[in-house]
Amino acid sequence: MGKIISGLWLTVLLALAAPATAQNQQQPPTTPPEEVIELEVGEGVFTTFNVAVPVMPTPQAVDTPAGNTQRLGQQVAEIIVSDLRNSRLFQPRGPGGLPTPSFGEVSSPNYGVWQGVGAQNLVQGYVQANGDGSLTVGCYLYDVGGRTQLTRQGFNVPVAQWRRAAHRCADTIYSRLSGDTGFFDTRIVYVSETGPPNRRIKRLAIMDYDGGNHRFLTNGQWTVLTPRFAPDQRTITFMSYENDRPRVYVLEMGTGRVRPLVPGNYQTFAPRYSPDSRFIVFSMAVNGNTDVYRIPVEGGTPQRLTNAPGIDTGGSYSPDGRQIVFESDRGGSQQIYVMNADGSNQRRISFGGGSYGTPEWSPRGDLIAFTKIGGGFRIGVMTPSGGGERVLTGGPHDEGPTWAPNGRAIMFFRGASRGNLWYVEASGGGTRRVATPLEGSDPSWSPLNPN
Amino acid sequence: MSKTRIIATVALGAALVATSACSSRRPESLPPAPGSEGPGSGIGTDPGGTGVGAIVPGSRADFLQQVPSDRVYFALDSYTLTNEARAVLDSQAQWLNANPAVNVTIEGHADERGTREYNLALGERRANAARLYLESRGISSARMQTISWGKERLESFGSDEASHARNRRAVTVVPE
Structure with missing residues (x-):
């Protein structure tokens, strides 16, 4: 297992590199970003940016293990277009059908050409192989009508991680034009599934948010469930039936080491990290009674947070770490409750009719996503006080929401005994299937990858 | 040579444990001796445990039958x-x-x-x-x-x- 994981952990350096011809331009904001955010969260009303993304030229065509830099210049542009299109905030065009700028034009665009194409914004860049096995991808965003550079970044990455440079460029554009942080340079850990429902083979798998760089983390010998990324991305917690002893485990990404989290003989499950990555809340079933506990990531003595008779499970921290949302059937049916992080002040917040499970606090703090139960499963959101409930998906079996790190989108799985990963915007639009090599469930969306 | 002997000894030990466990409960219904009607002999046995003649007391097959x-x-x-x-x-x-x-x-x-x-x-x-x-x-x-x-x-x-x-x-x- 260690072999699969080692080398996975990415170190990407933010380089201030720019073409020799780059001018030291300022970044005057010509588009007020606030306007865009307002429209984006408004129910399905969109202002889209018409963005041209031509092929990124290379100062010198060089063969790398990931292909020639000329070809990479096209692929990077394609990924940027795909990312921007996925967000539905943009109407990206290119790289096909657009003129390819020269290397010299990267930092001084031919605005007349792009005005003629009808682009409001222009993304240019370059791909350059460095002698040391790394690539530098330059990323420039222009306001075509205002003839100004809005932002520029350089990303220095190991050749094998060239896709990350493309995602980070797209995040830069998303952030500059929407005023929000992006979510493209992120990954998904999930459960890859195959086989009939009574002998389902479940493996942990990890991939870029768009399906790139897919790989398996476990071999399928034991059933694994409900992985979660640590916010610092140094560990992943999950549940495994290893040796027929279902327990919460922690996978250390740097070493590939897997260790049980909680001592003792009771079944543990539903692990979730605290925002500072220091604690994991989990559920433990003791003689028919399931409660939520907290334990340091490195192990130790569990601290019990709930003690109502019944099933208390699925704890999820608020982004400030001060509260935990969880589900409980203490009132007779599965409902959502909020408590302080020390277990005090437990109160029910879901009153919309039907039952609710799998609450997940948005990284923005403004919403709680859940699975609504009753006539099938659907994904919905409500505020932390229980107001403003909205159902986002149509079912019939949509379960297990996980938030994009900017709180603008949700991934979940659709399908009862065999399912697939799906994506929906927090506003309820843009529902689409997320491609995976096999069937999948239990997605967990990472924070933005560390720089 | 010595390896074979060790395996044989372990197998014999396991058989003794199994036999003594069974005999302490129901000496009258010991399983047939290995080789006479064991799995693979093709006579009256069923690896799934439904063959009546092969049922070992205290086994899963016994439980399912009783x-x-x-x-x-x-x-x-x-x-x-x-x-x-x-x-x-x-x-x-x-x-x-x-x-x-x-x-x-x-x-x-x-x-x-x-x-x-x-x-x-x-x-x-x-x-x-x-x-x-x-x-x-x-x-x-x-x-x-x-x-x-x-x-x-x-x-x-x-x-x-x-x-x-x-x-x-x-x-x-x-x-x-």
Whole structure:
């Protein structure tokens, strides 16, 4: 297992590199970003940016293990277009059908050409192989009508991680034009599934948010469930039936080491990290009674947070770490409750009719996503006080929401005994299937990858 | 050469342990000697354990033959034992009392109409309900361990009520 994981952990350096011809331009904001955010969260009303993304030229065509830099210049542009299109905030065009700028034009665009194409914004860049096995991808965003550079970044990455440079460029554009942080340079850990429902083979798998760089983390010998990324991305917690002893485990990404989290003989499950990555809340079933506990990531003595008779499970921290949302059937049916992080002040917040499970606090703090139960499963959101409930998906079996790190989108799985990963915007639009090599469930969306 | 001898010794030791465990309970029904009618001989045996002549007392096959069912069923989102379930567990308790050396695992399962983690808790409730009942019938708690599979091991794949009902179960598993 260690072999699969080692080398996975990415170190990407933010380089201030720019073409020799780059001018030291300022970044005057010509588009007020606030306007865009307002429209984006408004129910399905969109202002889209018409963005041209031509092929990124290379100062010198060089063969790398990931292909020639000329070809990479096209692929990077394609990924940027795909990312921007996925967000539905943009109407990206290119790289096909657009003129390819020269290397010299990267930092001084031919605005007349792009005005003629009808682009409001222009993304240019370059791909350059460095002698040391790394690539530098330059990323420039222009306001075509205002003839100004809005932002520029350089990303220095190991050749094998060239896709990350493309995602980070797209995040830069998303952030500059929407005023929000992006979510493209992120990954998904999930459960890859195959086989009939009574002998389902479940493996942990990890991939870029768009399906790139897919790989398996476990071999399928034991059933694994409900992985979660640590916010610092140094560990992943999950549940495994290893040796027929279902327990919460922690996978250390740097070493590939897997260790049980909680001592003792009771079944543990539903692990979730605290925002500072220091604690994991989990559920433990003791003689028919399931409660939520907290334990340091490195192990130790569990601290019990709930003690109502019944099933208390699925704890999820608020982004400030001060509260935990969880589900409980203490009132007779599965409902959502909020408590302080020390277990005090437990109160029910879901009153919309039907039952609710799998609450997940948005990284923005403004919403709680859940699975609504009753006539099938659907994904919905409500505020932390229980107001403003909205159902986002149509079912019939949509379960297990996980938030994009900017709180603008949700991934979940659709399908009862065999399912697939799906994506929906927090506003309820843009529902689409997320491609995976096999069937999948239990997605967990990472924070933005560390720089 | 020496390696072969060690393996042979270990195998013999295991056979002795097995034989003595059996003979302490029911000396009159020892399994046939290895080779005479063992697995692979093709005569009257069934690896699945249904061949009557091959049933070892205290084995899973014996359990399945002696009790009306190895499992009990539950209503939706319930872990209450029905009268029928109690009758099944009564007979399981009888068998377990007659085979005091056998430890069992009680598996709790749920249908697909609950969310994954809730169903893990629900499956544990069901397994625990069966365990508590067997305990009340004189089976030592130390002989029983529970495991919840939630909705991870569906037995019936349909989405009709009959299929769901077959999945809401607690199964007493005797080692083979």
